Amino acid sequence: MGFPLKPIIVLVALILALPAGAAQLTIELDHTQKTWQTAELLKHSSAQTVHIAKDVSYKREMRYRAVPLAELLPGITAQNHLQAVALDGFAAELAAAPLLQKNGARAWLAVEDPAHPWPLLGNGQHSAGPFYLVWTDPQAGHISPEQWPFQLSTIKQLKTVAERFPALLPDPTLAADDPVNLGFALFQKNCLACHRLNGAGDAQMGPDLNIPYSPTEYFGGDFLKRYIRDPQSLRHWPQAKMPAFTTSVLPDADLERLLGYLKHMAGRKQP
Incomplete structure (x- = not known):
């Protein structure tokens, strides 16, 4: 049995009408x-x-x-x-x-x-x-x-990140201007697009930054700082997507606050 030609012709015409x-x-x-x-x-x-x-x-x-x-x-x-x-x-x-x-x-x-x-x-x-x-x-x-x-x-x-993902929140007893809370704001701006933490977040690209381990637990010395500044200097592979966070984007003081948040959250793991 043959197929009716009119619907097929209409469909082809619609497809051709769409801009490439x-x-x-x-x-x-x-x-x-x-x-x-x-x-x-x-x-x-x-x-x-x-x-x-x-x-x-x-x-x-x-x-x-x-x-x-x-x-x-x-x-x-x-x-x-x-x-x-x-x-x-x-x-x-x-x-x-x-x-x-x-x-x-x-x-x-x-x-x-x-x-x-x-x-x-x-x-x-x-x-x-x-x-x-x-x-x-x-x-x-x-x-x-x-x-x-x-x-x-x-x-x-x-809604804000804090409202949607309470698992990302630092200790609520900390003052709003505590360096850890300032680091949390930096984490949202610089990391949350690619990474989750405690399983919380919408990103689907990078690894979780607290489960099972925080990078602050397995990067010794200043290697985590070096990795954030220039990921390819420590781990070189063609498919790498993490950008380098230069001092113009993430000043040294902000990098310390970000690391302070990650270290703090290493003690607040959630299943």
Whole structure:
């Protein structure tokens, strides 16, 4: 028995009508949800060409067609919290305040034009597209490499990390300005996009940083500091994804606070 041709012809026509390489980004906020298509964003009234002097992913100068991210976050305030999820499971936790800034470090959603694709990130890899969170003047806001998520699929509003994952919390008797609590804030900014701790977190890339052991328990001397500063200097392999956290991104004092949090949490393991 033959198949009817009309449905097949219609299906083929629909497929051919789709723009090659088109993609979509979903933004889920508490009060609204919108899915943006590539073409919509490229034609957005606020879209412009931005110059990135030193791109975190490409390690060189880049230019992108981009929209100020704040323009895509209606109703979001500085007190809110967002998560940017990539196609590979990378989940960047983002305080809303820096994303809303119009001066200094400014967040942009770079949009890959299918007609002019971006370079590949490496042999056998994809580009940073279809959507990539980039920053102009990032040094003005001490923007971490983890705040440059690429291959984005979703941006969503969530409760804070502390509210969602109590297993990450330091001893509640510590003062708010205790170095351990300051280290917890740094952990959220620099580590939680790739790593879980005590099994808590949304990331699916790196290992848990407390279960079964904290790196502070098996890295002796200053080797953990050296590893964070330059992972490839201690463990070299082609598939490594952890970036180097230089002093411009993570000053020495902040690195000490981060390590202080990890050491503290080594004594607060949860099954």
